[in-house]
Amino acid sequence: MTPHSSQLCPRYFHKHPASDSCREEVARLREQETLLKGQLQTQETLLHRLQLPNQPGKEDKARPDQSLDIxxxxxxxxxxxxxxxxxxxxxxxxxxxxxxxxxxxxxxxxxxxxxxxxxxxxxxxxxxxxxxxxxxxxxxxxxxxxxxxxxxxxxxxxxxxxxxxxxxxxxxxxxxxxxxxxxxxxxxxxxxxxxxxxxxxxxxxxxxxxxxxxxxxxxxxxxxxxxxxxxxxxxxxxxxxxxxxxxxxxxxxxxxxxxxxxxxxxxxxxxxxxxxxxxxxxxxxxxxxxxxxxxxxxxxxxxxxxxxxxxxxx
Known part of the structure; x- marks a missing residue:
């Protein structure tokens, strides 16, 4: 058994071979979009945490999705x-x-x-x-x-x-x-x-x-x-x-x-x-x-x- 689920692997699946430069460019832009969305969500969450009052002893539930940072x-x-x-x-x-x-x-x-x-x-x-x-x-x-x-x-x-x-x-x-x-x-x-x-x-x-x-x-x-x-x-x-x-x-x-x-x-x-x-x-x-x-x-x-x-x- 592997230590991680295959869902955590950043895979690319293709039903048909991508044979032209347009598909390559679309794939690259989608990669960039996914990365930027993850970075934006992380920054928004961190900003939210900074705006919360300091309450020792209470767990902050608004944590960013750590899988986005992998x-x-x-x-x-x-x-x-x-x-x-x-x-x-x-x-x-x-x-x-x-x-x-x-x-x-x-x-x-x-x-x-x-x-x-x-x-x-x-x-x-x-x-x-x-x-x-x-x-x-x-x-x-x-x-x-x-x-x-x-x-x-x-x-x-x-x-x-x-x-x-x-x-x-x-x-x-x-x-x-x-x-x-x-x-x-x-x-x-x-x-x-x-x-x-x-x-x-x-x-x-x-x-x-x-x-x-x-x-x-x-x-x-x-x-x-x-x-x-x-x-x-x-x-x-x-x-x-x-x-x-x-x-x-x-x-x-x-x-x-x-x-x-x-x-x-x-x-x-x-x-x-x-x-x-x-x-x-x-x-x-x-x-x-x-x-x-x-x-x-x-x-x-x-x-x-x-x-x-x-x-x-x-």
Missing amino acids: EYTDCSQLFSSGCESSGFYSIKPHGSPFPLRVYCDMSDGGGWTVIQRRINGTESFNRSWAEYKDGFGDKNAEFWLGNDNLHYITAQGNYSLRINLGDFDGNQRYAEYKNFQVANEKDHYRLAFGSYVGTAGDALSGSYQVGASEWASHQGIKFSTHDQDNDNYKGNCAQEDNGGWWFNKCHSAHLNGMYYPNGHYSALTDNGVVWYTWRGWWYSLKTSSMKLRSMDFKMDPIDDPNAVHHRPTS
């Missing part, structure tokens, strides 16, 4: 509070001006906040800086949660990033990084991450061969889009590789690339959905998802005999 900062808090079903929830990370509608993945130990998903190529990821800043796509299908939101979440403490990958033959792999962090926009959403464990290979660090990390590592790299070039390459990686990402000169991992429906592809550049240490540069993956979880989250350890562990090089 704000979860990520999906791991929700899971720990008894919300153990995968689905859409409302969270409000510290620093975020509004609540966020997010998909919480309660598999793989539970408590994961999904920040990216690729499944079928229905969404273009060759987007502008502004679109990557705010987020885009359909959270029922393919989407990017938004770089501002990645920063708000990871600035709250220490977070793990888990990446789940799938190819067109039904094979699946994963990569998990400790201490994943995304800086603010002023620092161009610079990426930082710690030790690796997984079965997909450590593509983010570029440590798979001597000398590769100089040009292939994503450690400490700024985010780039086709209209804002922050990479270390003389050209524009985001423009050549058709998507926003943390490009060095250019990449050994690029999960926001062009979607190719058959896996193997040929192009002028390695612009597919790429995780080099698993399927190489010239194979575009069928599925990917990126998700975050607080490292303070308590869970039973999952023993994977196939997992490889790497510590970041100094």
Whole structure:
């Protein structure tokens, strides 16, 4: 049994997938309206209490509804509070001006906040800086949660990033990084991450061969889009590789690339959905998802005999 009723979980239910931006905007405005109504009711109740005469020994019955004040900062808090079903929830990370509608993945130990998903190529990821800043796509299908939101979440403490990958033959792999962090926009959403464990290979660090990390590592790299070039390459990686990402000169991992429906592809550049240490540069993956979880989250350890562990090089 869970310690809280499911009615306390700030869930979102959909009978049909919300596939257009209007529905996303309506959902966001409703979230904001609910929050403001709760804040207004709380303030009115507090004002009423201040206006009452001080009567020691008598319980004040005009208390605000405490459930209105519950704000979860990520999906791991929700899971720990008894919300153990995968689905859409409302969270409000510290620093975020509004609540966020997010998909919480309660598999793989539970408590994961999904920040990216690729499944079928229905969404273009060759987007502008502004679109990557705010987020885009359909959270029922393919989407990017938004770089501002990645920063708000990871600035709250220490977070793990888990990446789940799938190819067109039904094979699946994963990569998990400790201490994943995304800086603010002023620092161009610079990426930082710690030790690796997984079965997909450590593509983010570029440590798979001597000398590769100089040009292939994503450690400490700024985010780039086709209209804002922050990479270390003389050209524009985001423009050549058709998507926003943390490009060095250019990449050994690029999960926001062009979607190719058959896996193997040929192009002028390695612009597919790429995780080099698993399927190489010239194979575009069928599925990917990126998700975050607080490292303070308590869970039973999952023993994977196939997992490889790497510590970041100094």
